[in-house]
Amino acid sequence: xxxxxxxxxxxxxxxxxxxxxxxxxxxxxxxxxxxxxxxxxxxxxxxxxxxxxxxxxxxxxxxxxxxxxxxxxxxxxxxxxxxxxxxxxxxxxxxxxxxxxxxxxxxxxxxxxxxxxxxxxxxxxxxxxxxxxxxxxxxxxxxxxxxxxxxxxxxxxxxxxxxxxxxxxxxxxxxxxxxxxxxxxxxxxxxxxxxxxxxxxxxxxxxxxxxxxxxxxxxxxxxxxxxxxxxxxxxxxxxxxxxxxxxxxxxxxxxxxxxxxxxxxxxxxxxxxxxxxxxxxxxxxxxxxxxxxxxxxxxxxxxxxxxxxxxxxxxxxxxxxxxxxxxxxxxxxxxxxxxxxxxxxxxxxxxxxxxxxxxxxxxxxxxxxxxxxxxxxxxxxxxxxxxxxxxxxxxxxxxxxxxxxxxxxxxxxxxxxxxxxxxxxxxxxxxxxxxxxxxxxxxxxxxxxxxxxxxxxxxxxxxxxxxxxxxxxxxxxxxxxxxxxxxxxxxxxxxxxxxxxxxxxxxxxxxxxxxxxxx
Numbered sequence: 001x002x003x004x005x006x007x008x009x010x011x012x013x014x015x016x017x018x019x020x021x022x023x024x025x026x027x028x029x030x031x032x033x034x035x036x037x038x039x040x041x042x043x044x045x046x047x048x049x050x051x052x053x054x055x056x057x058x059x060x061x062x063x064x065x066x067x068x069x070x071x072x073x074x075x076x077x078x079x080x081x082x083x084x085x086x087x088x089x090x091x092x093x094x095x096x097x098x099x100x101x102x103x104x105x106x107x108x109x110x111x112x113x114x115x116x117x118x119x120x121x122x123x124x125x126x127x128x129x130x131x132x133x134x135x136x137x138x139x140x141x142x143x144x145x146x147x148x149x150x151x152x153x154x155x156x157x158x159x160x161x162x163x164x165x166x167x168x169x170x171x172x173x174x175x176x177x178x179x180x181x182x183x184x185x186x187x188x189x190x191x192x193x194x195x196x197x198x199x200x201x202x203x204x205x206x207x208x209x210x211x212x213x214x215x216x217x218x219x220x221x222x223x224x225x226x227x228x229x230x231x232x233x234x235x236x237x238x239x240x241x242x243x244x245x246x247x248x249x250x251x252x253x254x255x256x257x258x259x260x261x262x263x264x265x266x267x268x269x270x271x272x273x274x275x276x277x278x279x280x281x282x283x284x285x286x287x288x289x290x291x292x293x294x295x296x297x298x299x300x301x302x303x304x305x306x307x308x309x310x311x312x313x314x315x316x317x318x319x320x321x322x323x324x325x326x327x328x329x330x331x332x333x334x335x336x337x338x339x340x341x342x343x344x345x346x347x348x349x350x351x352x353x354x355x356x357x358x359x360x361x362x363x364x365x366x367x368x369x370x371x372x373x374x375x376x377x378x379x380x381x382x383x384x385x386x387x388x389x390x391x392x393x394x395x396x397x398x399x400x401x402x403x404x405x406x407x408x409x410x411x412x413x414x415x416x417x418x419x420x421x422x423x424x425x426x427x428x429x430x431x432x433x434x435x436x437x438x439x440x441x442x443x444x445x446x447x448x449x450x451x452x453x454x455x456x457x458x459x460x461x462x463x464x465x466x467x468x469x470x471x472x473x474x475x476x477x478x479x480x481x482x483x484x485x486x487x488x489x490x491x492x493x494x495x496x497x498x499x500x501x502x503x504x505x506x507x508x509x510x511x512x513x514x515x516x517x518x519x
Contacts, residue, residue, distance in 0.1 A: 032299060079114035123159060123181050150442050155183075155191050157438035163188060164195065165431050168413065169420045171393060173400050189409075196412035198441060199419050202450045206240055206422060207257055209454075213237040214265045215379055217387035218275065220249060221395055224403030225410050232398070234391040241390055241421040245410035251277045266373050268384045271363075283373040285384035289363065290317045296356040309347070309357045316344050320374070320382050330378060337375040393421070423453065 068074065082088050090110075097104055131144045149156045155163075159181075166172045178188050210216060216237055223232035223245050230247040235257050246253050251274045263280040270288045297310035320340050323333065348364035364371060374382040394417075404410035423430045433453065440447050 028302075029299070032301070079112065085114075121180055123183070126156070145443065148439060148442070150194075150438060151445075153191065153194075154187060157435055157442065160191060160195065160438060161431055161435040164192065164416060164434065165420060167192075168416045169424060169430060171396055171400075192416065193408060193412050195438075196415040199415055199449060202419060202453065203242075203415060205450045206418060206454070207235075207242060210235055210237060210240045210242055211258060211263055212265075213240065215268065215381075216265055216280075217268045217384055217390070218254070219269070219384060219387035219391045220253075220272075220274075221391050221398070223394065223398055223410075226404070226406055230403075230410075232391065232394045234387055234394070236387055236390045236425075238386075239422070239425055241418060241425055243394065243414045243417040243421070245404060245414050249274060251275070254278050266377070266380050268381060268387070270384060271367065281373060282370040283380050283382070284367055284370045285382075286317050286321055286371070287383040287385060289360075290314060290321070292363070293317065293360055296360060300354070300356050303354060303356075305352065305354050306356055309350075309352065309354075309360075313344075313347050313360070316340060316347070320344070324374065324378060324381055333378050334375070337378075341372050341375045390421070393417070419453070426454075 093105070095105075128146050130146060132141055134141050148158060150160075153160075163174075163177055163181075166177050167174050174185065174188065178185055216235065218233070218235050220231050220233045223230050225245065225247065228247065230245065231249045231253075233242075233244040233246060233253055235242040235244070242257065244253065244257070254275050255277060258278045258280065261279065263278065266281045266283050267275065267278065268283045268285065269275050270285045275282065293310055293314050297306060297314070300306040320337075323336055323340065326333070328336075344364065345368070348361045350361075352358050352361060373380045397413075404413060420430055420434070423433060437449060437452055440452060441449075
């Protein structure tokens, strides 16, 4: 047997070299992480833009050019015919002589010019005199109902609609809304709480409609309430948007929405474990996995094995996300989807030495059942961008208002945002329909608001409220939000004319908004 002799000093030197190399690698990795944190923020590529410490200028080659592509034929700015105009004004020439020749001008021709005008947003103080009459038999008095205003309300339905849609649909801060209207903020907040109470009954039925949808999305973000940390949740489809403000991120909130039984369809979420308790097929968001892969690629930028894996892997994930939006026949889609899945699975099962690669491969192996629903059904997206775009409305409101000031305020926001954004998703003229709903409540307080607002079979006029250019979303809508042009013009505004009493009168004071501006 051969004996190996080691020089003790050489052995100690080699151990010291190995220790220094290991320490060098560790410090280099720590330096790389700190540099990325300083540049990208505490959450890496997932850091919101508001929390990024430094935002570099966009490179010239990365800038997106505005407008249509070169060679595209423009549509121009279309005018409108006299019968389409709200009013026609004749504008005479301000002079009779040619300024150069000093000769009288001749001819009677006219040129047309289309102009969009907006009257000043100023509340009108309306004093209604409500007619009263007495029954000569039972001596009972009957009083006319004030049109366009809820019982015991100072603000007209038109004005309430303007405030609600401006604040909860378009995100304008409440203080900015009430200041030009010269209203007291307390009066407006009390009116909003009352509206939330009136529409609260539609929430359970919209929740049931959400449960039964074929494809569902869910997401959550931070939301403070009265200075305490909490969460805002969104549960949405192409037809329903449920907003819930809660003080927890625990699974009790998804249970509140989905219940304990088995739910049909597919739920698209990130890999947050709070949804694991729901008995439903899930599709995990590939966009989140793409970000994680990019973070591993950046963290180990000097490791060749990581770069060789991440580059083609990211390309496959991007192709999977974009595949659904391509205008290709279903047969071609499913063929490409199966091919992409096969390539992704192959890379996930390839042997790797680096821990970062094995981490990414483990995600795809352990969650295989929830990563490829988009391969089986084209209606299921590979990402959860729809929910993230929907919840962005709350994220912007949080940035402006820092959350809600009370539990009641959070509940009011949840209810009214749910009603308004659900109508908006369906391509309905939200302002007009919401105003009609308030008018119906004023006439008949027991009306079924869910049937009135969301069931077209019981509301024939809804087809007339369809937004120009919008169509109801279907299973082929690919989960994209409907883009509409134009908003309500509030044609019913300014029609609160006082009645001429024939007998004893009752005076009803309220404030009307006058003509509503476009939102």
